Structures are given as structure tokens and as C-alpha cells.
Amino acid sequence: MNASLLAALKHRLPDLKLSTEPGDREHFGRDWTRRWTPEPLAIAWPGSVEEVRALVRWAAESGVAIVPSGGRTGLSGGAVAAAGELVVSFDRMKQVIAFNPVDRTLTVQPGITLQAVQDAAREHGLIYPVDFAARGSCQIGGNIATNAGGIRVIRYGNTRQWVAGLKVVTGTGELLDLNRALVKNASGYDLRHLMIGSEGTLGLIVEATLLLTDPPPDSNVMVFAVPAMDALMQVFATCRAQLTVSAFEFFTDRALHHVTRHGAQRPFESDSPFYVITEFDAGSQAQQDAALAVFERCLENGWVTDGVISQSEAQARALWRLREGITESLAPHRPYKNDISVRISAVPAFLHDMQELLAREYPHFDCVWFGHIGDGNLHINVLRPEGMPDAQFISECERVTKLLCEVLEKHGGSISAEHGIGLVKKPYLDTVRSAADIALMRGIRGVLDPAGVFNPGKLFDSTPPA
Numbered sequence: 001m002n003a004s005l006l007a008a009l010k011h012r013l014p015d016l017k018l019s020t021e022p023g024d025r026e027h028f029g030r031d032w033t034r035r036w037t038p039e040p041l042a043i044a045w046p047g048s049v050e051e052v053r054a055l056v057r058w059a060a061e062s063g064v065a066i067v068p069s070g071g072r073t074g075l076s077g078g079a080v081a082a083a084g085e086l087v088v089s090f091d092r093m094k095q096v097i098a099f100n101p102v103d104r105t106l107t108v109q110p111g112i113t114l115q116a117v118q119d120a121a122r123e124h125g126l127i128y129p130v131d132f133a134a135r136g137s138c139q140i141g142g143n144i145a146t147n148a149g150g151i152r153v154i155r156y157g158n159t160r161q162w163v164a165g166l167k168v169v170t171g172t173g174e175l176l177d178l179n180r181a182l183v184k185n186a187s188g189y190d191l192r193h194l195m196i197g198s199e200g201t202l203g204l205i206v207e208a209t210l211l212l213t214d215p216p217p218d219s220n221v222m223v224f225a226v227p228a229m230d231a232l233m234q235v236f237a238t239c240r241a242q243l244t245v246s247a248f249e250f251f252t253d254r255a256l257h258h259v260t261r262h263g264a265q266r267p268f269e270s271d272s273p274f275y276v277i278t279e280f281d282a283g284s285q286a287q288q289d290a291a292l293a294v295f296e297r298c299l300e301n302g303w304v305t306d307g308v309i310s311q312s313e314a315q316a317r318a319l320w321r322l323r324e325g326i327t328e329s330l331a332p333h334r335p336y337k338n339d340i341s342v343r344i345s346a347v348p349a350f351l352h353d354m355q356e357l358l359a360r361e362y363p364h365f366d367c368v369w370f371g372h373i374g375d376g377n378l379h380i381n382v383l384r385p386e387g388m389p390d391a392q393f394i395s396e397c398e399r400v401t402k403l404l405c406e407v408l409e410k411h412g413g414s415i416s417a418e419h420g421i422g423l424v425k426k427p428y429l430d431t432v433r434s435a436a437d438i439a440l441m442r443g444i445r446g447v448l449d450p451a452g453v454f455n456p457g458k459l460f461d462s463t464p465p466a
């Protein structure tokens with residue numbers, strides 16, 4: 001069956017680069033989640049928009065599912081191919097197509113890495129401000145498909161804010177040219193925004209026009225030791241009131257433990273249950289003085305007990321490593337990941353309820369808290385206790401996730417802030433989205449992808465549960 005399907009594909013698209021090599025199937029059949037065994041039919045690397053269109057038409061006619069593949073750094077299983085799907089990788093479509101200095105836009109192919117986009121923007125004296133630790137591997141198509149967030153959302157917003165135009169191939173192979181980088185466009189539904197965050201279920205992004213902006217002034221980074229959970233938001237409010245903040249992140253002593261074992265340097269000797277890292281504009285003496293004043297005010301109020309301000313770019317990078325290295329340092333433990341959010345104003349009460357829930361339900365588990373607390377977004381990674389079988393660990397975490405959803409509901413939050421729903425959070429979608437929402441999403445999916453080619457089984461199933 002597989003052989004005849006592939007023979008038919010080769011016959012239809014003789015120039016398409018394809019592989020069924022075990023190494024490729026293993027590599028391209030998964031993202032950073034490790035729960036599923038990759039079982040793709042094959043990997044295809046189209047080289048042009050027309051090849052993508054032809055491939056999609058063939059898949060729709062042949063009943064073959066497609067899993068779009070970017071850098072596969074996702075954490076929700078959105079790029080997993082474990083059921084005989086054809087993985088469509090954009091590794092061969094990674095060029096910068098155009099820079100427009102008047103519009104201040106960069107038009108790129110989907111397979112370009114975030115890092116390469118940032119570098120290209122800098123070559124023109126501008127920045128593409130969306131940023132996160134996976135920048136060197138993740139691809140812009142995947143960033144857009146998941147509406148990626150990261151460490152500078154507090155200042156610049158999510159990926160959505162930076163997409164001026166998109167070209168997308170729908171499930172019928174049609175090519176949509178969405179918004180054409182217009183600043184103002186009141187001509188009906190903005191389908192561009194429907195595509196952003198659709199997790200590869202509505203279309204394949206084949207070109208993106210990204211907005212760029214001016215670089216910020218020179219910045220500094222501070223890390224504070226925070227003695228109590230209640231003080232985190234006091235520190236945040238003080239920083240935000242006195243400084244121009246471009247990042248405000250937190251992590252716990254457990255996160256510090258793992259990341260320093262993984263090569264990061266302790267910021268200072270004293271221990272603390274919580275730490276925050278903030279980046280702020282420090283181009284003038286007044287801004288630098290303001291940072292010192294913030295530190296002193298927080299010390300006087302007992303909201304922080306220690307701190308350090310970067311004195312060089314190298315030191316700023318070393319401090320960032322404390323936060324950015326956490327995911328990598330936890331990866332060997334194959335953690336169960338939570339990526340939850342509430343409104344910023346709800347953070348203090350939410351933190352309390354979460355602390356209570358986790359202490360009660362996970363008394364013997366290493367729960368590592370960190371994340372974008374300035375956006376109301378927490379990553380709570382639960383580490384597998386030594387020797388606990390996979391199935392038992394997952395079922396235990398799923399039991400607690402159901403309880404967590406109740407806490408989220410109480411605080412009006414979301415089960416996924418920035419990682420997406422994919423496969424991992426699919427069972428909980430209906431706790432944060434109404435039945436009417438999901439029915440509408442299902443309908444939209446059916447219109448854009450009538451044959452159900454794109455990422456079946458991800459986000460939600462195409463037919464409602466009986």
C-alpha cells in the first residue's frame with residue numbers, strides 16, 4: 001500500500017525530493033515531545049510554491065494526510081507524524097525573498113529560521129522582535145502556525161502582531177494571498193489571522209511578509225532573588241512603572257538547580273525560592289539610575305534579597321542563559337509540560353491556587369516552575385520520578401491536568417498560552433473553549449481543508465466525539 005502510494009506520488013511529481021530512510025522518518029516524524037513513536041509514510045521536501053500546491057492536490061485525491069514540518073521545536077506534538085502521514089518539510093524553502101525599506105517588511109519563505117530572520121532584519125538596521133530560545137532551529141512558518149510568543153511579548157506582542165501578509169495553500173491546493181502587507185485593509189474577513197495559530201490545520205504557509213521595527217536603545221539585564229511568591233508581582237509592578245521593560249521572566253530554585261547543572265553560572269551565591277530576570281532600556285544615565293533605584297526600592301521593601309545588573313553584553317548573555325537554558329536542561333527528564341496563562345491581574349491569586357494544587361497532587365514530583373510571568377504565562381514542568389514507567393507518569397500528569405483545568409476555569413485562563421494544543425493538550429481543549437467555539441472551528445477547518453488532509457487528529461478531531 002505504502003509502496004504503491006509513493007510510486008504514484010513519484011509518478012505525479014517526478015522532481016519532488018522524497019525520503020523513506022529510517023533516519024529521516026525518525027528525525028522528521030517528531031517534534032520536541034517524546035511521547036509518540038514516529039511512523040510517517042515518507043518525508044517530502046518541496047522546493048517551490050507550485051510543488052507544494054501539486055503535493056497537496058495529490059494528497060487530497062489520494063487520502064494521504066500531511067503533517068507540516070518546520071524546525072520541530074514544538075512542545076505539544078503538533079508536528080508529530082505517528083500514523084503514516086506524509087511529512088512536508090520546508091527545509092528547502094528558506095530564502096529571504098525581499099526587503100522593502102519603505103514598508104519596513106521582510107518577505108521570506110517558511111523554512112527560514114527565526115535567527116536568520118532576525119539577522120536579515122539587523123542587516124538593514126531594523127529588528128524582528130519576536131524572540132525565544134529555539135531561535136536557531138525553529139522556522140518562521142512554524143512560528144506563525146503556532147502564533148509563537150517568547151521572551152519579549154511583554155513589549156512587542158506575539159508573532160501575530162508582526163505578520164503583514166501571508167501566502168497559504170489550502171487543502172484544495174488553492175493559493176491564498178492574504179492581506180498583501182497592507183497597513184489598512186477593511187475588505188472583509190482577515191483570513192491571515194485565521195491562519196496564524198491554526199497549528200497546520202487550515203493550510204500550508206508558503207510565504208510570509210513580516211513587519212520590522214527600530215532596534216531598542218542599549219539594554220541591561222537584572223536578576224533578582226525573590227524570597228516569596230507574593231513579592232513577584234510587586235517586583236514586576238515596580239520594574240514596569242520605573243523602567244522600559246522588554247522582558248520580565250521568572251524561575252524557581254528547582255529551575256536554577258537544573259540549569260546550573262547544565263552549564264549556566266549562578267548569578268550570586270545566596271539562595272532564594274524565586275528569581276526574576278528582566279531586560280530594560282539602559283541607553284542613558286537616567287535609565288541606568290532608574291534601574292538602581294528599582295533594585296533599592298525592592299530591597300527596602302523586602303521584595304528582593306539579592307540582585308545583579310549586567311555590566312557587559314557577555315554578562316547579559318550569561319544571565320539570560322539562566323532562563324533560556326532551562327528547557328534544554330530539563331529535556332533529559334522528558335518532563336510533562338504545562339503552558340498555562342491567566343490575565344496579569346489574576347496572576348497572584350492563580351499562583352496561590354496552583355501552589356496548593358501541585359503541593360497536594362504532586363507531593364513526590366519535582367515540579368519546575370518558570371516562564372513569562374510578565375505575560376501571565378507559566379511553564380510548569382513536571383519531571384518523571386526515577387524508575388516510574390512512562391504510562392503511569394503520563395496518566396498521573398493527565399489526572400492532575402484535569403484538576404488544573406478547574407483552577408484555570410476559576411481564573412479565566414488558558415491551557416495553552418504559546419505552545420499550542422497539538423496532541424498533548426487536545427483532551428483539555430473543551431475546558432477552555434466552548435462547544436460553540438469548537439463547532440465553529442470544526443466548520444472552518446472543513447471549508448479550508450474539505451478532504452481533511454492537514455494535521456488530522458491535532459488540535460481537535462474532525463468529527464465530534466459521539
Ligand code: MLT
Nearest residue numbers: 075133327337371379381
Ligand atoms: C520556554 O519559554 O522556555 C518554553 O516555552 C517553555 C518550556 O520548555 O516549557
Ligand code: ZN
Nearest residue numbers: 150372379418
Ligand atoms: Zn515559553
